Amino acid sequence: MAEKEIELKIMRQDPETDKGPRYENYKVPYVDGMVVLDAVRYVQEHTDPTLAIRWNCKAAKCGSCSAEINGMPKLMCKTRVDTIGDKITVSPMAAFPLIKDLVTDVSKNWEITRKIPMFTPKENMEKPWRINPKDVEKSKEFKKCIECGLCMDVCHVVREHYTPYFGPMHIVKAASWDMHPLDGVDRSKYLNKEGGLGYCNITKCCTEVCPEHIHITDNAIIPEKERAVDLQYDPIAMLIKGIRKKEKVMK
Amino acid sequence: MPEDYETVESDVLVIGAGGAGLRAAIAVNDSGQKVIVVSKSLLGKAHTVMAEGGMAASLGNVDPQDNWTVHYGDIIEEGVYISSWKMAEILAKEAPSRVLELESYGALFDRTPDGRIMQRAFGAHTYRRLAHLGDRTGLEIIKTLEHQVIHRDITFYDEMYITNLIKEGNRIVGAVGIKMNTGKIFLFKAKAFVIATGGSGRVFKITSNSWESTGDGIGMAYRAGVKLRDMEMIQFHPTGMVYPPGVRGLLVTEGVRGEGGILLNTKGERFMLRYSPEKKELDARDVVARANYREILEGRGTEHGGVYLDITHKGSDFIKHKLPAMYQQFMEFAGVDITKEKMEVAPTVHYMMGGIEVEAETERTNVENLFAAGEVASGLHGANRLGGNSLSDILVFGKIAGENAAIIAKNSDMGKINAEKIKNEIKYINSFFREDGKNPYDVIDKLTTCMSENVGIVRDAEHLKKALEIISELKKEAGEVGTKGMIKYNHGLLGCLELSNMLISCEAITNCALMREESRGAHTRSDFPKKDKEWIRNIITELGEDGNMKFGVKPVDEMPGEYKNYVKPEVYS
Numbered sequence: 001m002a003e004k005e006i007e008l009k010i011m012r013q014d015p016e017t018d019k020g021p022r023y024e025n026y027k028v029p030y031v032d033g034m035v036v037l038d039a040v041r042y043v044q045e046h047t048d049p050t051l052a053i054r055w056n057c058k059a060a061k062c063g064s065c066s067a068e069i070n071g072m073p074k075l076m077c078k079t080r081v082d083t084i085g086d087k088i089t090v091s092p093m094a095a096f097p098l099i100k101d102l103v104t105d106v107s108k109n110w111e112i113t114r115k116i117p118m119f120t121p122k123e124n125m126e127k128p129w130r131i132n133p134k135d136v137e138k139s140k141e142f143k144k145c146i147e148c149g150l151c152m153d154v155c156h157v158v159r160e161h162y163t164p165y166f167g168p169m170h171i172v173k174a175a176s177w178d179m180h181p182l183d184g185v186d187r188s189k190y191l192n193k194e195g196g197l198g199y200c201n202i203t204k205c206c207t208e209v210c211p212e213h214i215h216i217t218d219n220a221i222i223p224e225k226e227r228a229v230d231l232q233y234d235p236i237a238m239l240i241k242g243i244r245k246k247e248k249v250m251k
Numbered sequence: 252m253p254e255d256y257e258t259v260e261s262d263v264l265v266i267g268a269g270g271a272g273l274r275a276a277i278a279v280n281d282s283g284q285k286v287i288v289v290s291k292s293l294l295g296k297a298h299t300v301m302a303e304g305g306m307a308a309s310l311g312n313v314d315p316q317d318n319w320t321v322h323y324g325d326i327i328e329e330g331v332y333i334s335s336w337k338m339a340e341i342l343a344k345e346a347p348s349r350v351l352e353l354e355s356y357g358a359l360f361d362r363t364p365d366g367r368i369m370q371r372a373f374g375a376h377t378y379r380r381l382a383h384l385g386d387r388t389g390l391e392i393i394k395t396l397e398h399q400v401i402h403r404d405i406t407f408y409d410e411m412y413i414t415n416l417i418k419e420g421n422r423i424v425g426a427v428g429i430k431m432n433t434g435k436i437f438l439f440k441a442k443a444f445v446i447a448t449g450g451s452g453r454v455f456k457i458t459s460n461s462w463e464s465t466g467d468g469i470g471m472a473y474r475a476g477v478k479l480r481d482m483e484m485i486q487f488h489p490t491g492m493v494y495p496p497g498v499r500g501l502l503v504t505e506g507v508r509g510e511g512g513i514l515l516n517t518k519g520e521r522f523m524l525r526y527s528p529e530k531k532e533l534d535a536r537d538v539v540a541r542a543n544y545r546e547i548l549e550g551r552g553t554e555h556g557g558v559y560l561d562i563t564h565k566g567s568d569f570i571k572h573k574l575p576a577m578y579q580q581f582m583e584f585a586g587v588d589i590t591k592e593k594m595e596v597a598p599t600v601h602y603m604m605g606g607i608e609v610e611a612e613t614e615r616t617n618v619e620n621l622f623a624a625g626e627v628a629s630g631l632h633g634a635n636r637l638g639g640n641s642l643s644d645i646l647v648f649g650k651i652a653g654e655n656a657a658i659i660a661k662n663s664d665m666g667k668i669n670a671e672k673i674k675n676e677i678k679y680i681n682s683f684f685r686e687d688g689k690n691p692y693d694v695i696d697k698l699t700t701c702m703s704e705n706v707g708i709v710r711d712a713e714h715l716k717k718a719l720e721i722i723s724e725l726k727k728e729a730g731e732v733g734t735k736g737m738i739k740y741n742h743g744l745l746g747c748l749e750l751s752n753m754l755i756s757c758e759a760i761t762n763c764a765l766m767r768e769e770s771r772g773a774h775t776r777s778d779f780p781k782k783d784k785e786w787i788r789n790i791i792t793e794l795g796e797d798g799n800m801k802f803g804v805k806p807v808d809e810m811p812g813e814y815k816n817y818v819k820p821e822v823y824s
Contacts, residue, residue, distance in 0.1 A: 014739065033495015033585070045692035049743025050736035054293070057461045059501050059580070061390065062296040078583060080497075099432045100740045110294065113401050119357025128351060130366030136384075139359055143384060143391055144575075147295060180359060213579075 004030040006081055008039050010051065011091040014100045023089070030081065037065050037076035040090060040102070052101040060211060063148030066093055067102050073150040073209045093153040106149055112166045115194065119177045122184035135181035141219060142176035144212040145169065151206035151216055157199045164196035168206035168216045171197065175220035178227075188227035197225060202240070252681040253738060256427070256436040256673060261287040261406070262660040263653070264426060264441035266413050267468065269297035270389075270645035271625025271652070272447035273396035278653025280403050284660050286653075287439065288400065289411040289428060291448075291463045295397040298449050298461040298626075299645065302389025303504035303576065305371055305381030306353075306646070307639035308346035312367040314378035319343040321377050324817040326640065327810075329375050329535055330604075330633020331772040332787055332821050333481065336810035337611035338631040341651070346643040349650070350382045358395040360384055372509045373638040375535040381639040386506050386576045392642060411437065413467065414680060414748055416444065416475045417672050422619040423475060424666030427676045434739030436680070438673055442660035443620045445652050446472055447645075450603035450626040451756035456703035458600040459491055459502035468627040470752025472607050473759075477616045479792040480629045482756070483763035484604035486636055486773045487708045489514075489539035491599025493557035498584045500599040503560065503577065505638045507594075508532040510573050512562035514543065515593065516551035522558075537635050537773045540598040544708050547597060557595035566590070598708055602641065604632040604773065605763070608791065614652035620659055620666075624652035634772025680738075683747040688733015691746030698725050698753060706761050711778040715765040722757050729754060758800055759792045766790055766802060784823055 005027045013021040026047055028039045037055055044051045055065040058077045065076040068091045070084060081088065096104035121129075151168035152158050158167040174187045174195075191197045206216045214220070222240055263279045265272045268290030279286035290297065311317040322343035327334055350368065354360065360382045361369040370379045384391045400407060410431040417425035417438075426439045448468025452460025473479060490503040508514075514532055516522050526542040527534040543558050552558055562570055567590040571578050574589075581587040581594060606629035607616055614622045625645045632640065698721075705718035729750050734743025767790060769783035770776050788804045795801035810818075 014737070016739075017737075031496050034497040035584075038497050044742055045690075045696075045746075049690065049692070049734050049746065050741055052740035052742070055462055056292045056296050057298070057301055059301060059498075060583070061387075061576075062292075062300045062461070064293060064296045080584070103432065103740055105432065106293070110401055113398065118398055118402050121355065128367065129354060131362050132366055133362040133364060133369075136359055136362055140384065143359060143394075144387065145394075146300075146390065147394075177357060180357065183357075 006030050006039060006086040006088060008043065009089040010040065010043065010102065012051070012101050013098060015098050030086070034081050035077055036069055036079045036081060036088060036090065039081060039088065040076060052099070052103045054103045061146060063146035066148045066150050066153065067091065068093060068153070073153040075148060075150070075211050078211055093149060095153040095155070095159040096149065109147065109149065109169065112170045113173065116170060116174050117185050117187055117190065119180055119183055120185045121182050125182060129182055131181050139176050139179040139181070141214055142172045142179065144214055145172050145176070146212060148211060150209045150211065154205045154209045156203070156205070161199070163199045164194065165199040166191070166195040168221065170195070171224055172214060172216055172220045175224060178224070186227065188224045191224050192228040197221070252684055253434065253436050254677060256438050256677065258438045258440060259287065260440045260665065261285045262441060263443045263445065263656045264289065264439045265445045265447060265653070266426065267297070267447035267449060267625070267627070268294055268407065268409065269299040269447060269449055269625060270392055270396060270642065271649035272445070273393070273400055274646050274649030275445045275447055275624060275653030275656065276405050277396070277399055277403070278650045279657045280405050282654065282657035284657045286405055287441070288405060288407045289413060289439065290407070290409045291412050291467065292409065294400070294407055294409045295393055297393060298464055299389045299393045301459070301461060301502065302392070302642050303386040303502065304373055304506040304509065305383030305388045305639050306346070306350060306392070306642035307373070307376065307380045307637060308350045308382055308643055309343065309378070309380060310347050310350065310368060310370060310382065312363055313370045317378040317380060320817040322346070322380065323814070324819070325375060325377055325637060326631070327818045329635050329637045331635060331782070332633070333771070333789060333807050334633030335611050335630035335808060336814060337808070340814070341611060342631055342640070342643055342647050345647045349643065349646040353392060353395055353646070356395045356399055358391050371506065372533060374505055374508065374533045374539065375530070375637055376639070386504050386574050388642065408437070412745060412748065413471060415676055416471050416621070417668055418475050418618070419666055419668065422666055423621045425668050427673060429680065429738065431740050434737060436677055440665055440668065442663040442665055443656040444622065445656050446607065446621070446623040446627055447625045447649060447652070448627050450606070451753065452600050452603065454699060454702050454753045454756050454760070455600040456699040457491065457500040459488060459500055460600065465749040465753050466756035467749065467752045468623070469606060470755045472616065472623065473755050473794055475618055475621070476794055477618050477621065478608045479759055480605055480608040480789050481633070481763070482605035482759040482792055483767050483774050483790065484634050484772065485600060485760065486536060486602040486604060487540040487598040488601035489536055489543050489598055490560055490596035492585065493553070493595045493597045494555040495585060501580070501584070502599065502601065503594060503596050504574070506574060507560060507562055507577060510562065511565050512560050514539070515559040515561055516546045517553060518551055522546055535635060536638065540708060541775060543596070543598055553595050555595055557597040559593040560596045561593040562589060563591060563593070602626065602636055604634065604636055605629045613655040614648055615655060620663060622652040622656045624648040634774060683733050683744055684735065685733035686735065689728060689731045691732040691734070691743060691750050694725055694728045694732060695746060695750055695753065698722070698757060702757055706764060709775045709777050710764050711776060712765060715761055718761045719765070722754065722761060726754055762800065762802060763790045763792060782823060
């Protein structure tokens with residue numbers, strides 16, 4: 001039996017030297033259980049070592065190998081080839097400036113992180129701190145974030161518009177501190193004002209692509225919008241708050 | 252090809268941004284000195300992220316009998332009496348403070364019913380000792396440190412691959428690196444340097460280690476005349492994934508066994524009852540790893556070459572709550588639901604106990620103004636590491652290294668650098684751009700295959716000698732590797748540079764393994780199956796004056812009398 005092959009199309013471009021992107025075709029032998037990162041690395045190690053990719057843990061824990069696979073933002077290391085067929089197109093994340101081929105410049109994430117007030121413990125707490133085990137759970141969901149940026153990539157506000165919106169990944173980070181049981185700062189006002197959270201119109205695309213299955217919209221974005229709703233005018237947040245109240249009454 | 256370079260100055264340069272590097276940078280920053288951190292990967296993506304089970308510290312929250320002396324005893328016994336007793340003492344005493352400090356930085360840990368930090372059982376720890384957040388403790392720790400670094404006045408250059416240290420006299424004065432995402436070459440001038448680049452796990456084919464763990468820090472330190480210690484001591488984790496092939500080697504956390512998982516062979520026999528009737532699945536990693544290896548070797552393994560790890564009896568809710576990442580990992584990579592099905596596992600290269608020799612109290616090396624901490628350093632773990640001690644290690648010794656580098660920096664001038672040396676280093680980098688260059692990945696593939704086949708979990712002289720022959724052949728081939736294209740984000744170039752470092756680790760590991768004619772901890776020789784009293788020694792590797800690798804043996808530092816009470820006496824059969 002002939003060896004099974006997959007057809008891989010990879011976007012190639014160095015913006016410093018190439019005018020536009022081009023897609024190059026590669027054939028890669030199929031190995032049982034292989035992921036897209038295996039296929040792309042095969043090209044890098046056997047066909048063209050100048051192909052730029054970014055990866056590290058290959059275990060879906062570090063969030064380095066984010067890309068668009070057949071148009072969908074995904075981690076290359078977590079996407080099994082047998083789940084998407086034998087014709088695969090890989091492009092870089094479009095929401096971040098291109099460095100080369102599949103590698104993008106994600107440094108703006110650090111700039112945004114720097115702006116968000118960090119965890120600040122409540123004053124005068126007795127040490128060692130005590131936390132009810134149940135109270136850990138809320139923040140724990142956001143602590144799963146591996147900062148892969150896929151939610152930023154899929155977000156049409158981040159991707160297509162020049163707004164002050166920090167993007168879903170950063171709202172998750174802020175929520176992880178806001179919902180830390182011992183945190184003494186409320187970031188919702190800041191997120192809505194400086195962080196442009198009002199621009200998010202809760203299409204939930206971010207939640208759909210999150211490889212850690214964090215309910216970004218329902219559990220991070222909406223609560224942050226709700227908490228700040230009295231502080232500034234955000235029609236969508238007001239609407240949600242109204243509906244949620246109604247639901248509660250009906251229950 | 253570039254010939255110019257940009258010069259950046261700081262008081263301290265930290266090379267590596269895993270837990271040890273970031274904690275060192277925070278310590279320098281706390282001292283008021285200017286610090287720069289550089290890392291091969293993106294900030295926050297270092298191998299620390301992979302740590303799952305937890306961080307060992309004798310807080311005594313779950314088992315109040317626990318204290319530093321018990322932790323100390325566990326380290327020395329697990330390290331089979333060749334650890335640095337001083338490092339073990341420092342770690343056991345300081346780990347609890349580092350956990351609480353992380354909590355004050357905003358890290359979250361699972362709790363006991365009365366609200367204190369929860370601690371889980373782990374292999375060969377006398378008491379339940381590991382502070383954890385589910386099975387994502389490493390992620391929580393690195394994110395916490397990352398956010399500290401971002402919010403402090405700490406400059407970082409990520410995707411910066413350091414090619415070499417620059418030495419004048421017996422002192423390090425600079426480091427040359429390639430900023431991968433721009434292709435620019437940098438010279439970092441500093442008064443003190445901390446190497447925190449992690450281990451060399453990727454010199455083996457089957458490993459749980461990240462892409463970046465190619466022993467770059469070991470390579471640059473060795474070339475600069477730094478002494479390495481106990482390089483033969485490689486930890487095989489008992490449970491790596493086996494199938495599908497794409498994920499072979501990927502870690503299955505010890506937390507699975509800590510939470511009640513049992514090991515079975517294809518006959519359905521719980522074989523650990525035979526190998527270790529008392530501690531069973533929670534015996535030391537080397538014991539469990541060799542048991543798994545033997546079951547597979549003797550034909551009681553699965554068709555994919557593994558044994559079964561079963562936790563289904565704990566029920567779906569418990570598993571999803573306690574081991575969420577493992578549930579997800581098996582579901583998504585292998586299509587296995589671990590709440591209903593057994594996992595298939597086999598030993599995988601996990602950790603390097605050996606590395607740069609450091610002074611216990613300061614983490615300084617034998618070369619002036621140079622420090623090392625974390626997996627790249629050695630001494631603490633001896634012949635085997637306890638699970639959960641690597642996270643304590645990076646935080647405890649990262650902090651000490653940073654503090655001492657800051658002190659040295661305060662009392663030193665910026666060293667003078669001979670520009671010729673920088674020129675030569677750039678020439679070396681550029682020399683890999685050649686049309687006729689051999690593909691470095693072909694050589695790396697041969698090297699890693701050789702190491703896994705010949706320097707694996709059970710070793711003997713015949714295979715080790717064969718490995719040395721292959722390594723010596725591959726050293727010649729390494730002289731012919733090259734790449735094409737531009738310097739920016741060129742993995743071919745990285746492969747060439749990494750290969751030279753990997754070869755140094757391989758040569759040291761294999762030679763030391765051949766020298767140590769006994770079986771101790773993680774080092775098992777089928778031709779010397781017993782532990783030998785004569786080998787309560789450390790093997791030192793360094794660059795000889797003739798340019799060849801040179802080896803020496805020295806007795807282990809003897810611990811003070813009262814400390815011997817904390818440790819069971821060593822038994823020889």
